[in-house]
Each structure stands twice: as C-alpha cells, then as structure tokens.
Amino acid sequence: MIYAGFRSCKWLHGDKLQRAWLLMCALTGNTGREGGGMQTTQLANSDGVVKFAFAGLGPRAKIAALSVWDYARGDGKQLNAKTYGDKTANHLDEHYRQAIGNGWLPDYGKTPWKMAFMAGHNTANWRASGTRFRETVLAKVDTIVTMTPDMSVTAMYSDYVLPVAHHYERQDFVMEGHTPFIQVLDRAVPPLGESEDDWQIMARLAKAISARAIARELEPVKDNIYGQPVAHDYRNLEQIFTLNGQIGSSRDIAQFLIDNSDGMPKISFEELARRGFVRGDDSEGTQFGKKSPFSYQTLASTQDKQPYATLTGRQQFLFRSRLVSEGREALPVYVAPLAIEGYPLRLTMGHARHGVHSIYRDDPFLLSLQRGEPDIHVNPGDARLRRVKDGDLVRTFNSLGSFVAMARVTAAIPSGSMFMFHGWDPMMFEGRQNFGAAIPTAALLKPTSLVSQYGHLNYNPLEYAPNQTYHDYTVDFERHDLKPSAPKSGDRSAAVARS
Amino acid sequence: MPRQIAMVIDLNKCIGCQTCTAACKSLWTDEAGQENMLWNNVETKPGPGYPKNWEEKGARSGWKDGAIQLGGLHEDEDYGNVSTLNHEEVYFKGTEQRLQRKEPLRSGANWDEDVSSGDFPNNYHFYMPRLCNHCTKPACLEACPVRAIYKREQDGIVLVDQDKCVGTRMCNQACPYDKVYFNHMVSKSQKCVFCFPRIEKGEAPACARQCPGRLRFVGYLDDLDGPIAKLVHKLKVALPLHAEYGTEPNVYYVPPLLPQTFDEEGRFSDRSRVPLEYLQGLFGAGVEPALATIAAEMARRKSGEPSELMDLLIAKDWKSLFKIKDVQLV
Ligand code: SF4
Ligand code: SF4
Numbered sequence: 001m002i003y004a005g006f007r008s009c010k011w012l013h014g015d016k017l018q019r020a021w022l023l024m025c026a027l028t029g030n031t032g033r034e035g036g037g038m039q040t041t042q043l044a045n046s047d048g049v050v051k052f053a054f055a056g057l058g059p060r061a062k063i064a065a066l067s068v069w070d071y072a073r074g075d076g077k078q079l080n081a082k083t084y085g086d087k088t089a090n091h092l093d094e095h096y097r098q099a100i101g102n103g104w105l106p107d108y109g110k111t112p113w114k115m116a117f118m119a120g121h122n123t124a125n126w127r128a129s130g131t132r133f134r135e136t137v138l139a140k141v142d143t144i145v146t147m148t149p150d151m152s153v154t155a156m157y158s159d160y161v162l163p164v165a166h167h168y169e170r171q172d173f174v175m176e177g178h179t180p181f182i183q184v185l186d187r188a189v190p191p192l193g194e195s196e197d198d199w200q201i202m203a204r205l206a207k208a209i210s211a212r213a214i215a216r217e218l219e220p221v222k223d224n225i226y227g228q229p230v231a232h233d234y235r236n237l238e239q240i241f242t243l244n245g246q247i248g249s250s251r252d253i254a255q256f257l258i259d260n261s262d263g264m265p266k267i268s269f270e271e272l273a274r275r276g277f278v279r280g281d282d283s284e285g286t287q288f289g290k291k292s293p294f295s296y297q298t299l300a301s302t303q304d305k306q307p308y309a310t311l312t313g314r315q316q317f318l319f320r321s322r323l324v325s326e327g328r329e330a331l332p333v334y335v336a337p338l339a340i341e342g343y344p345l346r347l348t349m350g351h352a353r354h355g356v357h358s359i360y361r362d363d364p365f366l367l368s369l370q371r372g373e374p375d376i377h378v379n380p381g382d383a384r385l386r387r388v389k390d391g392d393l394v395r396t397f398n399s400l401g402s403f404v405a406m407a408r409v410t411a412a413i414p415s416g417s418m419f420m421f422h423g424w425d426p427m428m429f430e431g432r433q434n435f436g437a438a439i440p441t442a443a444l445l446k447p448t449s450l451v452s453q454y455g456h457l458n459y460n461p462l463e464y465a466p467n468q469t470y471h472d473y474t475v476d477f478e479r480h481d482l483k484p485s486a487p488k489s490g491d492r493s494a495a496v497a498r499s
Numbered sequence: 500m501p502r503q504i505a506m507v508i509d510l511n512k513c514i515g516c517q518t519c520t521a522a523c524k525s526l527w528t529d530e531a532g533q534e535n536m537l538w539n540n541v542e543t544k545p546g547p548g549y550p551k552n553w554e555e556k557g558a559r560s561g562w563k564d565g566a567i568q569l570g571g572l573h574e575d576e577d578y579g580n581v582s583t584l585n586h587e588e589v590y591f592k593g594t595e596q597r598l599q600r601k602e603p604l605r606s607g608a609n610w611d612e613d614v615s616s617g618d619f620p621n622n623y624h625f626y627m628p629r630l631c632n633h634c635t636k637p638a639c640l641e642a643c644p645v646r647a648i649y650k651r652e653q654d655g656i657v658l659v660d661q662d663k664c665v666g667t668r669m670c671n672q673a674c675p676y677d678k679v680y681f682n683h684m685v686s687k688s689q690k691c692v693f694c695f696p697r698i699e700k701g702e703a704p705a706c707a708r709q710c711p712g713r714l715r716f717v718g719y720l721d722d723l724d725g726p727i728a729k730l731v732h733k734l735k736v737a738l739p740l741h742a743e744y745g746t747e748p749n750v751y752y753v754p755p756l757l758p759q760t761f762d763e764e765g766r767f768s769d770r771s772r773v774p775l776e777y778l779q780g781l782f783g784a785g786v787e788p789a790l791a792t793i794a795a796e797m798a799r800r801k802s803g804e805p806s807e808l809m810d811l812l813i814a815k816d817w818k819s820l821f822k823i824k825d826v827q828l829v
Contacts, residue, residue, distance in 0.1 A: 362586070366517075366521075368581070369607065373599055373604070411619050412622050427589065
C-alpha cells in the first residue's frame with residue numbers, strides 16, 4: 001500500500017506521479033489485494049452526512065474547484081505570464097478557454113464576488129499566491145464575514161468576525177481515515193469570551209434570515225444547480241437548518257451522525273464521551289470493509305468487480321486525447337517541475353511533523369520548543385555562499401514577491417533546495433507576508449485536468465477537477481539586514497486594512 | 500527489598516513531536532515560577548541540548564572517586580528565555596507590528612531541532628527525550644545539606660520534599676543531567692516526580708502514556724518478565740546515558756540504528772550513518788553489541804523468523820510497553 005497523502009497532488013504533474021504509482025502497483029501485482037494499491041486518504045462514509053445536510057432537499061450546494069475559481073478571479077493568465085513567460089501562459093490559457101467554451105468548466109469570472117462568508121478555513125493564509133490573492137481578489141469583496149477560533153489573517157481582512165468555540169469548548173467527534181477509530185471531542189471548559197459553538201452561530205443566522213424573509217414576504221428564489229432547477233425558500237431556512245427543531249447544537253449533530261451512519265457503533269454521545277473513542281465496524285486491515293463507517297467506493301471495483309468509470313471500465317494507464325497535444329501525457333513519464341528563470345532554489349513545504357496547527361502557531365509554549373518564530377531550512381553550502389549564518393533572518397524572493405524568516409541551517413536539506421513547515425500565519429511575518437508572497441502557482445492548471453467527456457475525466461468538483469498547485473516554482477534568498485529584534489512600532493508593514 | 504521503577508526509551512522511534520514534553524508541562528509545571536522548566540524535554544543530538552551545553556557541566560558534576568562534585572549553575576538563558584507575544588498590541592491597539600514574542604528566543608529547548616550533522620545525503624541527527632533518571636546513587640540527594648531529597652523504598656523514585664527544601668541549589672549543582680530546576684517564585688528546587696501518583700494507581704507516567712511513538716517502556720527492573728529487565732538485562736539493547744557520571748541512572752536508551760550511508764552510486768554502503776564513537780560517547784561501550792543485536796534481530800524478523808526483541812520494540816499492543824501493576828485502560 002502506497003500511502004500517498006495529499007502532498008503529491010500539490011505538484012503540477014502530481015497526476016502523473018500518482019498514475020506512475022498505480023502503474024507500478026499493477027505491474028508488480030500489488031493491486032486489488034490487501035496491503036496493495038495506493039491511497040491518499042480514506043474518507044468517511046457520507047450517508048449520515050447526506051441525510052443530515054440534504055434531508056429531502058435534493059442538490060443544494062454549488063462547489064467550485066479552487067484553482068478554476070482563482071484562475072478566473074485573479075487574472076491567472078497574467079500571473080502565469082509574469083512567472084513562467086508568455087509561451088506557457090498562452091498554452092495554459094488556450095486549454096482553459098477551450099474548457100470554458102465547451103461548457104466543461106463553469107466560468108467563475110462572470111459574476112462579481114460581492115460577499116464572502118468564511119468558515120472552517122483561513123483562506124488568506126494557505127491559498128497559493130496568498131498575498132496576491134489578498135491584494136487582487138479579497139480586497140475587492142464588499143463584505144467579509146469570518147467565523148474563526150483565532151485572529152487569523154483572514155479575520156484581519158473581515159468586516160465582521162464571529163468567534164468560534166475552540167476544540168474542547170464544544171461537543172463533537174472526529175474520524176480520521178488512517179485509523180479505524182471514532183474519537184470524541186468533548187467540552188472541557190465553556191467557550192471563551194463571546195465565542196460560541198459554530199453550529200449555534202449558524203442557527204442564529206438562519207433564524208434571523210428566516211425572520212427577515214417572512215417580514216419581506218420573500219417568494220422562493222429560483223436557482224439552477226448542475227442543471228437541476230431548484231428554489232430556495234428563505235422563509236423556511238430555520239426549519240430546514242434545524243431539521244424542524246430536531247437539531248439544536250453540535251452535540252445533536254454528533255448524535256444524529258452516530259445514529260444515521262452505517263458502521264458506527266450505536267451508542268449515545270455521552271457513552272462515546274465516557275469511553276473516549278470507539279472502533280468503527282468492519283475496520284480491520286489496511287482498507288476498511290463494506291460495513292465500516294468509511295467510504296468503500298475505492299474498493300468496489302477491485303473487490304466487487306464493479307467497472308471503473310474509465311473509458312475501458314478497467315484501470316487505465318494509457319491516456320490519449322486529441323485535446324491534450326503532448327505525447328508525454330499518454331503514459332506517466334517524468335517531466336521536470338517548472339522553475340522560474342533566474343531563481344536557482346526550489347522551495348518546498350509540508351505539514352509540521354510535530355503537528356502544530358496554524359491555529360496554535362502563536363502559542364508561547366509551543367513556540368518556545370522551536371525557534372520562537374517562523375523559520376526556513378537552508379543547506380549549509382547555500383547559506384555560506386550568501387553569507388548567512390544559522391539564526392540570521394533571510395529574505396526569500398522571486399519574481400512574485402518575498403518574505404522574511406529565520407534561517408535554520410541544516411545538512412538535512414540538499415543544496416539547491418529550501419524547506420519550510422507551512423501553517424505559519426502571515427500575521428507572524430514582517431510586513432504580514434508569509435510564503436504566500438512568493439508562491440506564484442495559483443493559476444497553474446494542468447491541461448489534462450481541464451479535459452472532459454473522456455471516460456471518467458469530467459469536471460466534478462468533488463471527484464475530478466484541476467488541483468491548486470503549490471510547488472512548481474523556484475526562489476533565491478539573501479540576508480535580511482535586521483536581526484531578530486523586539487518589535488518596533490515603526491516596523492515596515494503592508495497595511496491590512498482594505499483600501 | 501527496595502524496588503526500582505525504570506524507563507526504557509527507544510531512540511529509533513522518537514519523532515521529536517514533544518507530546519511528552521507538553522503532557523508533562525501541563526500536568527506538573529504550568530505555574531508561575533516554572534515557566535522555563537521542562538522536567539521532560541526532547542533535544543536533538545548531536546547538539547548542545549537543554550539546558551544549553553548540559554553535558555559540559557555534567558562532566559564536572561556527579562560522582563568522582565566516591566565523592567560528589569558540584570559543577571556550578573547554568574545561566575537562566577541556557578533554559579531558553581521566557582516571553583509572551585504582543586497579541587495585545589497587534590489585535591487591540593492597531594499597530595502594524597507582526598505578531599511575535601516580545602523578546603526573541605535566543606536558545607530554546609530544541610533550538611537545534613533538525614539541525615543535522617555531516618553532509619547530505621549522509622547527514623545524521625536524532626531526537627533524545629530526557630527526564631530525571633531517578634538514579635540509584637542520586638548525586639542530588641547526596642549534595643543536599645538539609646536532607647530534603649529522598650528516594651522511595653517501594654519504587655526508587657527520587658523526590659524533593661517541598662516542605663524541607665530551603666533552596667541552597669546544591670542539588671542543581673550536583674546533578675550531572677541538569678534535571679533539578681529552581682523555582683525562583685518559591686525559592687525551592689523542583690524536579691520530575693516520575694508521576695508517582697499515577698504509578699501508585701498502576702498507570703504509566705504521562706510522558707510515556709501520551710507518546711504517540713509507543714517507545715517509552717515503564718516497569719520494575721527486578722520484574723524478569725517485564726519489558727525493562729528484558730531490554731536492559733536479557734537482550735542488553737537498552738543502555739544508560741553517560742554512565743561515567745556515576746549516578747547509576749534508571750532511564751535507559753535503545754541507541755539509534757539509522758540507515759547506512761549511501762555510496763557514490765546511491766546504494767547503501769556498509770558504513771553506519773551515526774559515527775559509532777559519537778554514540779559510544781553517550782551510551783558507552785555497550786553500543787556496538789546493542790546495535791549488532793538489533794540489526795541481527797531485524798534481519799531475523801525480515802526473513803520471517805520470530806524475534807522477541809522486535810515484538811517488544813514494535814509494541815503492536817501498547818499495553819506491552821508498561822508493566823507496573825495492572826495496566827488500566829482509563
Ligand atoms: S538525574 Fe539528577 S536529579 Fe535525577 S536522581 Fe539523578 S542526580 Fe538526582
Ligand atoms: S512523545 Fe514520544 S515520540 Fe514524541 S517526542 Fe516524546 S518520546 Fe519522542
């Protein structure tokens with residue numbers, strides 16, 4: 001079993017890398033058997049979620065692939081031209097236009113983005129080209145409301161911040177596909193200050209919207225979701241949202257999901273809280289079985305001989321489409337990652353091994369176990385060349401922009417590379433610009449992922465869509481004159497207030 | 500018969516996640532005066548460790564020719580300077596400063612995390628968790644002029660009686676592992692208590708129980724069926740750290756067997772990645788046979804033969820890590 005995680009998906013040619021792994025599994029007889037195959041993650045079975053979220057309502061959500069959205073919103077062609085030159089930019093843009101023209105992709109550039117309601121993410125932080133996104137896209141949105149447990153950079157851009165209760169201030173559970181366990185998140189302390197259970201915030205908003213809609217005698221609003229006509233009746237929003245008053249808190253949702261999802265031991269939330277964790281049914285082995293609370297979809301073809309959605313109905317390794325001109329896409333052969341001319345070093349990133357999530361990144365104790373501030377790993381030879389010593393502040397830059405972090409000089413990094421654990425919020429950097437200032441990849445769309453009507457290759461945001469890319473670029477670095485110093489009120493800084 | 504509880508830490512499996520450090524911190528040392536105390540710390544080796552350069556002082560402390568040596572005291576800075584962040588200014592006063600510590604960190608508990616020695620791709624480093632060794636010949640106890648430190652009969656845990664301690668800091672000077680800390684708020688020495696209230700209930704210390712790497716074994720040294728006696732005495736793969744300091748420590752380490760170096764063609768050579776002399780400097784002459792045993796048992800297991808050692812170290816069932824009284828599932 002190749003546990004791939006999500007990192008390979010973040011390279012432009014990540015699709016080929018994964019196709020190569022799958023081909024390798026097939027050629028070595030390691031496919032369709034226990035311990036074989038490749039997996040990015042094992043998703044939870046969605047039956048309980050679907051019963052809860054769509055209770056009798058049919059399709060309700062429009063989901064956009066981030067990459068396509070950003071390409072349209074952030075003038076992707078111009079960004080690519082600046083970074084990779086006109087040839088690459090035009091080539092990608094042709095494929096993009098063709099996909100839009102054929103109706104394969106929705107065109108998100110058409111309607112203005114007037115209001116943003118952010119929940120469950122710190123979008124101005126982790127998005128590729130984060131700083132550019134803040135300046136060219138986010139700054140133009142009329143109203144931004146953010147639900148967040150911490151004062152992230154996204155919160156700093158918002159007109160309204162709705163503080164959300166943290167883990168252990170609310171009742172919930174978690175499932176993670178690489179373990180068979182359902183683990184409780186119980187409330188140990190009441191929410192701090194004005195913060196509230198996120199469900200309750202949403203429920204109060206739904207109630208207010210319903211009251212306004214009733215007062216205005218608002219008729220149902222007609223909409224079209226993936227070709228299906230629907231009508232949203234905002235007067236009933238509160239009823240719909242709470243399943244007619246059945247659901248009043250996150251705890252109620254947790255209980256609903258336990259009761260209504262296959263494979264979950266049928267116990268009360270209180271029992272789960274007492275035991276701490278329980279094991280899902282049918283969850284022995286490296287991939288969990290049909291009756292487990294995890295998705296069985298990926299096994300249906302190998303175990304039950306259900307045909308794949310490919311052209312041939314089998315695992316398909318040859319990709320031949322008139323729409324993608326390069327022969328090098330037909331089979332998973334090596335293609336070098338993209339670089340920016342004049343910048344010799346490749347910066348890569350990954351989750352912190354020690355798992356300090358960005359919402360805890362400003363915890364003084366956890367910081368004291370590292371370097372107390374954001375740091376970037378550099379090779380000793382590369383550092384010497386640039387007269388950089390361990391602990392110096394360095395400015396990492398390329399044609400898009402730059403950011404400052406402390407150099408951690410280590411032989412664990414090969415010459416020609418730099419590495420940084422991500423999750424550092426821009427608020428912690430000089431000028432409030434993190435690596436997002438130098439990641440120019442937001443508009444890199446893989447042409448093969450823009451193709452539709454080719455077997456299973458069809459735009460569907462939750463199944464097949466262009467990925468946002470994070471790695472295909474290069475940088476350089478230099479000593480930043482300032483030593484790590486106590487904050488001065490005159491620190492040069494990009495204004496966070498929107499103009 | 501006095502008994503001795505002990506811990507074995509398998510350095511091959513430690514990922515440096517600091518869960519143990521955080522578990523200890525939140526259980527025992529989260530009060531004023533304890534800010535820079537880490538009864539359990541995890542440092543990167545080779546490296547100066549925590550407190551900074553403790554081994555230099557260690558060599559001047561402990562026992563020498565049957566007498567106690569007082570090695571002096573560290574500067575507070577060596578434990579990492581303590582500072583809060585400027586949250587107030589950034590979020591409530593509207594300044595444009597970045598969010599940062601009011602005082603930058605200059606040397607922290609794991610400042611050298613991932614700072615590797617040697618040259619890529621044959622570089623090497625590993626993480627080493629450290630706590631009080633609850634020594635059989637505790638230098639701290641011997642050095643205390645008011646007899647505030649005692650070693651318990653039933654489990655050998657070494658404790659500082661907080662009512663008797665008058666804050667002479669002699670124990671700080673004598674301990675070669677720098678595992679006694681001074682609380683400036685109450686002017687008393689404080690140190691790891693091996694979670695004795697948990698031990699009394701048959702539960703492992705928090706650092707061991709929380710470790711996601713399943714690499715910290717806890718049990719009695721005289722329990723011949725327990726994991727400690729097997730690893731230390733029977734299989735001889737767990738070794739004391741700096742035995743030459745003379746305190747007879749009761750925390751043992753399985754030395755790291757990192758992959759061999761690469762040769763020019765990118766194939767594994769037969770040269771070990773961590774220089775043997777470096778490991779011998781930490782764990783003594785027992786390193787070579789211990790690593791040979793581990794390598795041989797790994798090979799046995801790979802070829803499908805049973806291996807008691809590999810079963811122990813892999814710890815597929817976490818309960819096999821602990822043999823205190825009964826392992827209780829809480
Ligand atoms: S490690 Fe130090 S503090 Fe702990 S028992 Fe030994 S001498 Fe005393
Ligand atoms: S919790 Fe375990 S793996 Fe993590 S640093 Fe401590 S000993 Fe190492």
